[in-house]
Amino acid sequence: MNKPSxxxxxxxxxxxxxxxxxxxxxxxxxxxKRLAAEQEAAGLEPARAGIRTKDVEIASNTTAGAPxxxxxxxxxxxxxxxxxxxxxxAHPFIVSANDNCSVALDTLGxxxxxxxxxENAFDPMAPLVNGIASDDDGGAGFNSLIGAVALNAGTxxxxxxxxxxxxxxxxxxxxxxxxxxxxxxxxGVMLTNPASNNPIRVAEELVIPPARxxxxxxxxxxxxxxxxxxxxxxxxxxxxxxxxxxxxxxxxVTYSGDPSNLIGAxxxxxxxxxxxxITAGATPVVEGDLLIVDGDRTLNAKAPVDCTYGLYDxxxxxxxxGATGRVAxxxxxxxxxxxxxxxxxxxxxxxxxxxxxxxxxxxEFVFGAPTFDILRGQVGGFSYGTTAGVLGGDQxxxxxxxxxxxxxxxxxxxxxxxxxxxxxxxxxxxxxxxxCSANIQSADSFDxxxxxxxxxxxxxxxxxxxxxxxxxxxxxxxxxxxxxxxxADPATYAVGGRGPLALGEITRNGAExxxxxxxxxxxxxxxxxxxxxxxQDRVYEVRVFGETGNVISTANLTGTVPAGGTQVVDLTTVLxxxxxxxxxTLNVTIAGPNGQIQGLYQIVxxxxxxxxNHVMVRPGMN
Numbered sequence: 354m355n356k357p358s359x360x361x362x363x364x365x366x367x368x369x370x371x372x373x374x375x376x377x378x379x380x381x382x383x384x385x386k387r388l389a390a391e392q393e394a395a396g397l398e399p400a401r402a403g404i405r406t407k408d409v410e411i412a413s414n415t416t417a418g419a420p421x422x423x424x425x426x427x428x429x430x431x432x433x434x435x436x437x438x439x440x441x442x443a444h445p446f447i448v449s450a451n452d453n454c455s456v457a458l459d460t461l462g463x464x465x466x467x468x469x470x471x472e473n474a475f476d477p478m479a480p481l482v483n484g485i486a487s488d489d490d491g492g493a494g495f496n497s498l499i500g501a502v503a504l505n506a507g508t509x510x511x512x513x514x515x516x517x518x519x520x521x522x523x524x525x526x527x528x529x530x531x532x533x534x535x536x537x538x539x540x541g542v543m544l545t546n547p548a549s550n551n552p553i554r555v556a557e558e559l560v561i562p563p564a565r566x567x568x569x570x571x572x573x574x575x576x577x578x579x580x581x582x583x584x585x586x587x588x589x590x591x592x593x594x595x596x597x598x599x600x601x602x603x604x605x606v607t608y609s610g611d612p613s614n615l616i617g618a619x620x621x622x623x624x625x626x627x628x629x630x631i632t633a634g635a636t637p638v639v640e641g642d643l644l645i646v647d648g649d650r651t652l653n654a655k656a657p658v659d660c661t662y663g664l665y666d667x668x669x670x671x672x673x674x675g676a677t678g679r680v681a682x683x684x685x686x687x688x689x690x691x692x693x694x695x696x697x698x699x700x701x702x703x704x705x706x707x708x709x710x711x712x713x714x715x716x717e718f719v720f721g722a723p724t725f726d727i728l729r730g731q732v733g734g735f736s737y738g739t740t741a742g743v744l745g746g747d748q749x750x751x752x753x754x755x756x757x758x759x760x761x762x763x764x765x766x767x768x769x770x771x772x773x774x775x776x777x778x779x780x781x782x783x784x785x786x787x788x789c790s791a792n793i794q795s796a797d798s799f800d801x802x803x804x805x806x807x808x809x810x811x812x813x814x815x816x817x818x819x820x821x822x823x824x825x826x827x828x829x830x831x832x833x834x835x836x837x838x839x840x841a842d843p844a845t846y847a848v849g850g851r852g853p854l855a856l857g858e859i860t861r862n863g864a865e866x867x868x869x870x871x872x873x874x875x876x877x878x879x880x881x882x883x884x885x886x887x888x889q890d891r892v893y894e895v896r897v898f899g900e901t902g903n904v905i906s907t908a909n910l911t912g913t914v915p916a917g918g919t920q921v922v923d924l925t926t927v928l929x930x931x932x933x934x935x936x937x938t939l940n941v942t943i944a945g946p947n948g949q950i951q952g953l954y955q956i957v958x959x960x961x962x963x964x965x966n967h968v969m970v971r972p973g974m975n
Contacts, residue, residue, distance in 0.1 A: 445510065449537070479745065570753070583633055599653060600650065609643035617629045662682060703860060705862050710727075728821060734815065778799060778827075779821045784817045818857075883919065887916060889916050906929045
């Protein structure tokens with residue numbers, strides 16, 4: 354997949370361990386001997402030094418080919434009219450202590466950079482929410498620099514690297530410098546006490562079983578505070594268990610505290626958990642120090658995964674797990690399966706077929722927003738694409754650890770299907786404009802029941818479905834939209850449909866009358882009387898609805914009401930047969946202005962002379 358990936362640089366001399374004092378060396382020797390004995394007894398490998406993550410260039414990357422957003426103005430006072438679709442990359446990070454830090458975004462090319470800092474959460478679909486700092490050209494040239502921003506320990510921040518205009522993209526370095534705090538890339542999950550709820554979303558379309566291995570691009574890292582302080586020379590044993598997930602060989606643990614403190618080799622228990630030692634060297638281990646667990650992950654089942662960290666007095670306790678000997682614990686949601694694509698209706702349209710159209714009636718639309726041409730009706734607006742693109746939020750990841758894309762999921766035969774009556778249309782097409790002035794894709798086929806558009810792996814954001822009149826009377830109809838997906842890789846991804854969703858409807862502005870209960874019993878006269886006070890003859894059409902199981906035979910469903918006259922319809926000539934009781938509901942549409950048309954349902958008993966008259970109702974008005 355063509356996605357930008359974060360390249361973490363080797364830590365520079367800023368992280369080199371300072372020479373120990375003489376007394377510290379004695380502590381180190383004692384700690385090393387004690388650790389060696391503990392590890393030998395537990396079957397552990399030799400320990401390795403932790404790594405400080407302070408004042409670092411946390412990423413060297415490129416925005417070329419990255420997702421786009423409508424960036425804010427500097428200060429978050431509104432959305433930019435220049436950077437409406439500018440590429441961006443978001444870098445989550447945390448600090449170990451409250452501090453005032455500088456953040457620098459340096460272009461490695463010639464593009465004009467723009468830098469934003471968000472607190473707690475970042476949603477590119479809501480770019481004005483949670484922003485705390487921003488800069489355009491505070492650095493040299495086109496570079497961005499936020500000189501001092503107050504950051505708090507325990508809070509996740511997002512440094513968003515982007516450009517000034519839509520064409521500003523390219524390679525960059527992002528550097529965060531804190532006088533006191535350590536800085537840690539926090540692209541994965543942070544465990545806390547009480548348990549956190551910030552899981553990584555994984556594509557629910559993945560076929561599991563078989564077991565699947567997810568490449569860790571930094572977003573699958575697990576971070577926790579040690580959550581317990583202990584003195585120089587002391588050793589504790591950490592355990593991390595995430596039922597349903599396996600830690601791949603080569604998993605390592607990074608420690609954010611003093612470099613004299615040591616992390617032991619990572620060992621795996623029979624239940625899939627990992628455990629390792631932490632030895633306090635020249636300085637104490639502090640409860641706020643961080644442990645970051647990297648490495649790939651293996652998913653054994655498609656079920657939610659939660660993780661629990663525990664710190665123990667002895668290695669056997671860490672290997673066994675449970676409460677015995679546990680001096681600290683954190684936990685949190687780790688993996689949740691979520692849909693990777695979505696279909697949404699942005700607005701429902703209602704073009705109106707005009708009874709006063711140039712002959713015949715209803716062959717054109719009423720002019721007026723959102724219909725700006727009497728021959729083009731906008732049925733509704735919709736969006737289809739990745740979940741992040743349609744609904745916002747984080748896009749689920751797939752096997753390579755990157756956000757999954759439609760091209761991963763959808764075969765070329767994937768289609769959008771619109772139900773409704775398109776029989777009178779000359780064309781049915783997509784438009785990016787609400788007035789349907791531009792045709793960007795016509796339907797593969799359309800008829801009186803549906804229109805089909807093959808879209809393959811292409812997204813359709815902010816599209817409108819347009820109905821081009823073809824000169825025949827346009828029928829009133831309700832319309833829906835649904836996705837008919839075909840998997841690009843059925844062995845890996847199982848894709849399901851979306852919808853149908855109500856998109857809109859075409860209505861007619863003529864008169865509509867209804868007889869809710871029209872009966873034609875033997876030896877009775879059953880009539881429908883239609884009156885037209887206008888100066889033009891008006892065509893009518895009858896639709897018949899019956900009870901479930903009652904099959905009704907019909908005839909003579911159309912006719913004309915003369916100008917300034919009345920048409921009496923014998924209902925025995927319309928309702929010609931029943932398989933159950935002789936009754937039905939009649940809906941009559943007359944191609945004339947509502948104020949000129951009236952209707953009456955009448956039933957007469959010839960033997961007694963009794964006449965029952967019922968004014969026909971107007972649906973939605975009576």
